[in-house]
Amino acid sequence: MWIVPEREIAGLMTRAAAFDAVEQVFAAMASGDACNFPVVREALGHEDALYGFKGGFDRAGLTLGLKAGGYWPHNLERRGLINHQSTVFLFDPDTGKPSAMVGGNLLTALRTAAASSVSIKHLARPDAKVIGMIGAGHQATFQLRAALEQRAFDKVIGWNYHPEMLPNLAQVAEEAGVPFEAVDLPGMDEADVIISITSAFSPSLMADHVSPGTHIACMGTDTRGKQEVEAALVARASVFTDEVAQSVSIGEAQHAIAEGLITQADLIQLGAVINGTHPGRTSDDQITLFDGTGVGLQDLAVAAAVVNLAIDRSVAIQVDF
Known part of the structure; x- marks a missing residue:
């Protein structure tokens, strides 16, 4: 299994790459080649946090996985951490074995911004x-x-x-x-x-x-x-x-x-x-x-792209899991 730490994401994923990944996955969803799974999103009753899971499967891109995380509204003021915290997990769609764990904080910000930009491109x-x-x-x-x-x-x-x-x-x-x-x-x-x-x-x-x-x-x-x-x-x-x-x-x-x-x-x-x-x-x-x-497929698309880049640039960590 490959691990791509949060600290490496900024040097790997660009706005342009995130835009392309999100645009492609939106197209795959509309054509029926990719589907999202039902979202779990709940209030924890602790630290006023919202926590949940988003996942899906892209048959065209053979990308399977989920993002776990949520929103901790007091992180910045109390701990100096960003309020949104998440991690993406990818799995081999042929075997079900875990294939990657990727820091999801910056990726979430980039894919969310990419989604609105895709809408501006096509609708504004x-x-x-x-x-x-x-x-x-x-x-x-x-x-x-x-x-x-x-x-x-x-x-x-x-x-x-x-x-x-x-x-x-x-x-x-x-x-x-x-x-x-x-x-x-x-x-x-x-x-x-x-x-x-x-x-x-x-x-x-x-x-x-x-x-x-x-x-x-x-x-x-x-x-x-x-x-x-x-x-x-x-x-x-x-x-x-x-x-x-x-x-x-x-x-x-x-x-x-x-x-x-x-x-x-x-x-x-x-x-x-x-x-x-x-x-x-x-x-x-x-x-x-x-x-x-x-949608979960946005997270999986950008995470899969970043794993490939991290492996190519020798910054991904391989572990026997």
Whole structure:
């Protein structure tokens, strides 16, 4: 079995490689070549943590495994650790033997950012110029860096529950040579693309905060009860998702469906747009929304890629397990 420690990931996995892996796995899911397993996601009742498992099998890529981990909201303030902690385990699909254990913290950040970027590539208007960020934590910086590579944005606007964290976004914008402005939530109506990446259980982005033609990537809702945007906004949009089953049960769409505003039949797999079996955006005034729940196959795809790179560069550790 190969082990790729967390400390090696930054030198192996790039944003571009993560983007390609996620785009390919979304396409495989939509064509029926890959499937995710039901998610286990539970509150521990200890340290306010959420913990769970995401797994799946990609028959085309022969990738089988799971990611174990979750969200410990007090890690940063109490221990100097990032709040999201995870590890990916890969198995030989022919024998069931474990083949690799991979540090999943940076990979999770990269694959989550890649997912929203894939949605921007395929759903945002080509002439999008202003990108809005809701959330300014650790993951938000990855989201913004990846998103800025998808369109010729000339402005970043941002809002966060804790405004003192907005300099995180301002720094990323400055690195990219793009001006940054802090706004109130109604100011999001200036944005052509909005990424929401919070851990909220009540909505902040409302339907009247969003202009026609906007693409929204909802990336923080991955648990029953979480909610980042108003259900009426979901109902107003054309909704695309990584996986329909997860969107209905733990994604942003759960609330609009519970209120009877949309049905499961209204949800479209983003992979269908990538494969060309769905047209995606059909007008400049259409609001598109990507419900990014985070599927296990994303984690497996980037982990498998990083294992191969680590072996090639002699930084993977081989153990007899």
